[in-house]
Amino acid sequence: MTASRLATGGSAIDRSRPVRFSFDGATVDGFAGDTIASALLANDVAVVGRSFKYHRPRGIWGAGVEEPNALIDIDGASPNTRATTEPAREGLVAKSVNATPNALADRNAFLDRFSRFIPAAFYYKTFMWPDWHMFEPRIRAMAGLGEVDRSWVSSGPADQVNHHCDVLVVGAGPAGLAAAKLAAGAGLSVTLVDDQREPGGSLGYRDGEIDGKPAATWIEETLAALAAGGHLILPSTTAFGIYDHNLVGLNQRHFDGRRDTLWRVRPGKIVLATGAIERPLPFANNDLPGILSADAALSYLRRHAVLAGRRIVVATNNDSAYEVAAAVIEAGADVTVVDIRRDGMPAAPAKMKLVKGRTLASAIGRLRVEAVTLDDGSRLDADCVLVSGGWTPTIHLFGQAKGKLAWSEARAAFLPGDPVDGIAVAGAAAGAVSLSEVFTSAEKAVAAPGAQVPAAPRSTGPEATGGISAAWPKPGSKGRVWIDYQNDVTVKDVELAARENFVSVEHLKRYTTLGMATDQGKTSNLPGLALMAGITGRTVPEIGTTTYRPPFTPVPLASFAGGRVGQSMAPVRRLPLESAHRESGAVFQEYGGWLRPAHYGGRDADADRTIQDEARRARQSVALFDGSTLGKIEVIGPKAAEFVDFLYYNTMSTLKPGRCRYGFMLSENGVVFDDGVLVRLDEHRFVVSCSSSHVAAVHARLEEWRQDRFGCGAVYIHNATSQMATLTVSGPNARKLLETVGLGLSLADADLPHMAIGHGGYGGNEIRIARVSFTGDRSYEISIRADRAEPLWAHLREAGKAFDAVLIGLEALMILRAEKGFIVIGKDTDGTTLPHDLGSEGPRAKRQTEYVGRRSLFTEQASRGDRLQLVGLTVPQGEAPLPTGAHGIKRSDGRLRSQGFVTSSYESPTLGRPIALGLMECGAARHGETIEMQHLGKLRTATIAAPCAYDPAGERLNA
Amino acid sequence: MQLFPCPFCGPRDETEFHYGGDAGNTRPDGGDVPIDRWANYLYLRSNPKGTAREIWVHMNCGEFFVMERDTLTHKILSSAELGGEHA
C-alpha cells in the first residue's frame, strides 16, 4: 500500500459525484474536483510518463503548472497537457506521452542503460556526418513528446476578447485576493485571474487565519464581495505573457468542449501575485516515481484527500516542509524528516523523526522509490519521498516586462528588482513568506498617490517562517542527479557543458537543453545555473538568468489564430460581378488579393486550350473583360495638377481635360513603382488608374506627399476603386457592339478618340468611358456604380452574341498585353528597373520640373551602359516558349554569366509562335542578336527583339 | 503590443501603423542636388538608441504624423500632426 485516498476530507472534491476515465487503457476512478493527477495518485499509479531522452519512468512531481513529468495526451486533441491542471472528467481518454505501448512498460526504456553514451549534445556530435538532416527524422520520432492526432477537427474558432480594467491581478492566492480586495475597495475596476480552477492558491491548503476567520471562509467572502462589486474573476485562466506597453495575454480554459479563449487585456495597472514554485533537491535518482514536491503533497492531501505514501521521507533545506510533515503524520503516515540544517529549524511536530545535518545521497527503486540512502551511508525505507529544496518566486511575467531581478541570499532566490512602470509584485513572488508579509506587500502593490485604499487584511493565525540553507546541485556528484526532469538534464550534462566552455547561461541552456522543455524550466533553471556557478567559481547573480519570454505555459495556436482561420486567414477581395462570372463558368484565381476570373470554362487539363482560345478570339472580333479592380483614385483640388506632375515621371499638367496619358510613378530611388493611365476629368480633378494589386500602396504614397509636401487644403485624395465597376470592351468590333447598347454619347472616333474619355449614361446611371487599351486593340473601359453594373454587363454579353464576343479572364489578357510588349510592374520589372530601362527616356532627358525620384535617375549607376533593358525574345521556329526566369547567358573565360532573364513568356495564338519579354543587358541596342539561354541546366537559344511583337504601328487601336 | 497615439483617432494598436522614416529628413529638390546629399536623404538613417523623432502613418485613417518615442524602452513621448496647411 502506498498512495491512497483518505476516507474523509478533500476541500476540492465532491464524493457524491464519481467520475471514471481511462489512462493508458486502464480505468481510473475519481471524483468531481479531481485533477487527472490527483485521481492517478489516489489510484496509486506511480509511473505516469517516460522522460524525453532516456525514457526513464517518471511520476507526478507537482500539483500545478510547473509539473515537468506528468504530461498526457487527452482524447487525441490536446497533446502534452499537464495532468496536474487538467480536471478529471467522465469518459476522458488520457494517454502517457513518449511511451510505447504505455508508461509502465515502455519498449524504449533500454535507452536509459546506454545513457553513459548519450550525454548532452550527443546527437549533434554523432550525427554530423554526412548530414544531420539524414538522421533527424528518426531521432525526432524517437525523442518527441506528445502526438498530434491528424484526424482531429476543431470544434470551431477560438474566441478572442479585448478587455480593459483599472487593475489586473494575476494570481488569486492570498496576495492576489488581498490586492484585488484592496483595489476594489479603492473604487478601481478589478480583473482577477488564476490558472487553477479554484481561486485561493496556497491558502487553499496551507494553514492560515485571516481577520479571525479560517482561510477558506475568508477566500469565499473575498470572492463573493468582488463578484458583487461587478469585478471580473477568471479561474482556469493563465496570464501567459506581458507584451509592450503592458498588454497582457490571457488564455482561458473552459473544459466544456469550447476552444480556449484568448484575452488581450490593457490594464491601468498590473499586480503580479504569482506565488512561488518549490524546487527539487539534488540527489542520485531524484527523478524516481514516488518523489514529489512536498508542497504538492500537502495540496493533494488537503484538497483531494490523497495521501502520497505511508512511509514517507521528507527531505528539506527550509522551514516550509515542516507543515507538510505535520499534516501527513496527522493523516496516518510514518514520517522521517531529513534536514540539511543542524540548527535553526522550526519545532518538530509530535511523532516526527528528525535527521539533522544530513542530505539524501540517492533514491533506490526501479519503477518507484523503495528506499533512500543518506550522505552518511545509512538507509531509510520509504514508499514516498517529499522534497522541498526552497522556493523560486514566479517572476516570469515581471522578467518578460523587462524587469530586472535582484538576488536574495536570505531567500536563496531571485526577487523582482527595480520596479517596472505599471507593474507591482506582491506575495511570495516578491519574496514574502508569512501571511503578514504577504498582506503588507499586497497593500504596497495597490497603493497609489491619492488612492483611498482600505485597511489590509490581518493574519491572526500561526505564521510561516522562511528559514532556508541553500542546497544547490554540486559538481562531482555521484550517480545521476537530475536537474531538468522534462528534458533529461543531469549534473553531469552541466559539467560537460562547462568543460566545453558553454559557461554562459544562454549557451548552457541551448547546449544541454536545460529549461527548454514545455515547462520552460520552472523547477530546473535556478538549480542549473547555481550548479554552473559552483563549477565556474562564480556567484549565482554573476551567472544570471536566461531571458524570460512568453508564453509562461503553452498556449494553443488556435487561441492566437482566433477567427483568422480558413478563408478568414487572408480574406480575398471580391468583384461586384462575381456571381455573374460564376454563372458564365469562370474559373477563379487570386491575383494580388483579388479573386478574379482566370478564364471562362475549361478546368484543369483544358485550361491552357481555353486561355489560348480566349486570346485568339479577342483579336478576331470583340472581348469582354471585367477590369473593376483597376485603381480609380481621384486627386482633386487647386494644386491637383502640380501634385500629379510631382508624383509622375511624365509631365501631366499639360494634359487637356477629358484626355488620358500613360505614365510611370517612381520611388525616390528612381525605381519604377507603378504604371498606369492618368485621366484628367477637369482642370482640378484627375483619376489615377493604378495597377489592381497596387491600389493601397499608391493611395498611401499619394497621401504621404499630399500631407507632407502639398498641404491638406491644396489637394484632396479619394480612393473610389471599389465604388465603381469597370467593364472593358476590346477588339475590332468593340465600337459596333457598344453602339447597339446605347450609352448616351457619341462613340465616333472624332468625339471619342484613343486616350480620351466620354460621359454617358446607362439605365439612369452615369457612366464614364475611357478609350484606353491594355490589349492593343480598340478598347473602351466603361466605369459605372458597382452596384448598378450587373444589368450593363448582362446587356454587353447579350449584345455580344451578334459579334461572337468572347469573355476573357486575366490569363488571356496577360497574353494579349505581352504580345504588345505592355509590362506588368513587379513581373516585367524588379527593384532595380528605372524608367529609361523600359524605353521611356523623354522626361529624364527633357523635364526641368521636380518629380519623385528625379535625382536618382542621374547617378553613376543609373547611367551605366550595361543596364538591364526591356526586350522581346523570340525562339527558333517550332520550339516551346521559354521558361519564365530563364537566364540569358554570356561566356567569358569558360565561365557562364547571366546577362538578364525572361520575365513573361506565353504561346501567342494570334502570332502562332511563342513570345516573351525579358530584361537584358544593353537589350535595347541588341535587337536581332541571338543569345544563349539557360534554364535548370538546359541550354537553348533566343533572339532579342523589340518588346512589341504584334501590330508595332498601333493600327489596331483605331481599326 | 505597443499603443501609438494617432492625432486623429487616439491610441491604437501598433499593427495599424506603418513607419514613414525619420522626422526632419527634408527632401532636397532639384536635378543638381549633390549626390552625397541625395544619398543621405535616401539612405542615411539616424537609428538612435533612446529618443527618436519619426514619421508614422495610421493606415486606418491615413493620417501621417510625427511621433517621438524611446527606441530602448518603447515609451511614447509625444505625437503631433505634420503641421502642413490645413484648410
Ligand SMILES: [Zn+2]
Ligand atoms: Zn488614425
